[in-house]
Amino acid sequence: QVQLVESGGGLVQAGGSLRLSCAASGIIFSSTTMGWYRQTPGKQRELVATISSDYTTNYADSVKGRFTISRQNDKNTVYLQMNSLKSEDTAVYYCNARNARGVRVLYDYWGQGTQVTVSS
Numbered sequence: 001q002v003q004l005v006e007s008g009g010g011l012v013q014a015g016g017s018l019r020l021s022c023a024a025s026g027i028i029f030s031s032t033t034m035g036w037y038r039q040t041p042g043k044q045r046e047l048v049a050t051i052s053s054d055y056t057t058n059y060a061d062s063v064k065g066r067f068t069i070s071r072q073n074d075k076n077t078v079y080l081q082m083n084s085l086k087s088e089d090t091a092v093y094y095c096n097a098r099n100a101r102g103v104r105v106l107y108d109y110w111g112q113g114t115q116v117t118v119s120s
Contacts, residue, residue, distance in 0.1 A: 002026035002109050004095045009114030012085055016118075020080040022095030022111055033098045034071055034078035038091035038116075045094065049080060062088075087120040 008020040020036065035050035049069035050058045057069055068081040078095065095111035 002097070002107070004097055004109055004111035006093065006095045006111045006114040009093060009116045011117045011119065014085060014087055014118055014120045016085050017081070017083045018085065018116060020082070020093055020095075020114060020116070022078045024076045024078070024095075024097055027097055027099075027107065027109070029071075029076040029097075030073045031099060033100075034069075035096040035098065036069060036078075036080045037094045037096055038089075039094065039113075040091045048093070050096075051078065082116070085116075085118045087118050089116060090118045091116060 003025045004022055006020060006022045008018060010018060012018050031053050033050055033052045036048040037045050038048050039045040047060055048063055049067055051069045051071050059067060066084045069078065071078045082089065092113040092115050094113045097109045099106040
């Protein structure tokens with residue numbers, strides 16, 4: 001059974017920092033692209049950052065220079081370090097595990113989400 005379990009969310013003041021973690025099980029973690037997405041009510045879920053199996057990273061323009069995604073394959077865990085937080089970063093943050101080969105998606109899994117609230 002595949003599980004993605006996020007943790008580390010909470011309430012933080014603007015300008016502060018949080019580190020989110022996502023522990024994965026049931027997948028070959030080292031072969032999987034991991035990502036963080038976020039969603040607020042009334043808005044589409046948006047990409048925050050991804051990190052591929054070869055450690056290539058991608059960030060949304062809105063978080064570049066502030067957030068850092070990383071992974072520790074020996075722990076089957078992906079992290080999102082969030083610095084200089086802004087009120088507009090407030091959202092539910094979701095962990096994603098995806099493995100695609102060409103047009104075929106082998107799997108695409110989501111965690112339950114963790115709430116991040118930034119006060120201003």
